[in-house]
Amino acid sequence: MSEKAGTFVVTSADDDAAVFRDVTDGQVHTLSSNPNVVEREVIDATIEPEPPMDVVWSVVEIEGRRDIEILDSDLSPTKQAREIATEQSVGDVERIERAGTGEIHVISVPPTETAAAAADVVEDLATLERAARLDAVRVEVRSDADNGLLNVRYLPD
Numbered sequence: 001m002s003e004k005a006g007t008f009v010v011t012s013a014d015d016d017a018a019v020f021r022d023v024t025d026g027q028v029h030t031l032s033s034n035p036n037v038v039e040r041e042v043i044d045a046t047i048e049p050e051p052p053m054d055v056v057w058s059v060v061e062i063e064g065r066r067d068i069e070i071l072d073s074d075l076s077p078t079k080q081a082r083e084i085a086t087e088q089s090v091g092d093v094e095r096i097e098r099a100g101t102g103e104i105h106v107i108s109v110p111p112t113e114t115a116a117a118a119a120d121v122v123e124d125l126a127t128l129e130r131a132a133r134l135d136a137v138r139v140e141v142r143s144d145a146d147n148g149l150l151n152v153r154y155l156p157d
Contacts, residue, residue, distance in 0.1 A: 003060055004029075005046040007132050010037045011125065020047065020057070021125070023132040032056040040125075042066050042132045068131045070139040072122050077142045077151035081106045085149045101156040103134055111148035118143045118150055130154065 008020035008029070018034045020043065021027070032050055037043060044064040047057045077085070081104065084094050088108040096104045109117040118141050121127055131139050136154040143150050 003046050003048045005063075006044075008043045008045060008047075009125065009129050009132060010039055010041045010043060013037050013039050013041075020045075021129065023129040026129075029057045030055070032058055035059040035062060037065070040067070040128060042068055042128070066137070068128060068136060068139065070122050070127055070131070071141065072118050073140045073142045075140070075142050077106075077144050077149050078104075078153075080104075081142070081149065081151035082144070082147070085147060090148065098154075098156075101134065102136055103130075103154045105150070105152040105154075107150040107152065109148045109150060111145055114143050114145040114148055114150065121150060121152055127152070 007023045009023055010018055011021045012019040013034055015034060018031045018037050020029045029047055043062060045062045046060040048060050050056050050058050084106045085108055090108050090110055092108050094106040098104055121141050127139060131154050134154045135156060137157050138155045140153040141150060
């Protein structure tokens with residue numbers, strides 16, 4: 001095996017070790033030490049396996065690090081999201097590219113489960129990984145419980 005450069009989400013970190021998950025291929029890399037990272041931090045780094053077994057990894061270089069804010073917003077879904085939702089069934093997800101960069105998701109959920117679904121999206125590691133892949137710096141989750149609608153907005157700088 002050789003070095004691997006990529007963008008990683010720190011899925012676990014303590015004083016002695018850390019676990020990175022590659023946001024592109026989903027591969028999990030256990031590090032033999034903690035290079036001063038914290039859980040849910042996004043790291044652009046080069047890592048390499050440690051001999052002789054090549055099962056744990058070490059950091060060669062950290063090129064960048066960032067936190068991505070994911071928040072359950074008090075704002076209502078956008079007009080565009082509400083229009084898309086009128087054509088959806090419960091469980092449908094529509095992905096729309098934003099003008100420029102970023103992405104918008106419109107998700108139809110049972111109205112009684114809207115708040116729980118919004119909380120799940122905020123806490124879900126997949127939301128953070130997608131935001132990292134899209135180079136988002138903030139994710140807004142807007143909801144409308146009356147209509148069972150989530151509007152997830154992956155926002156760039």
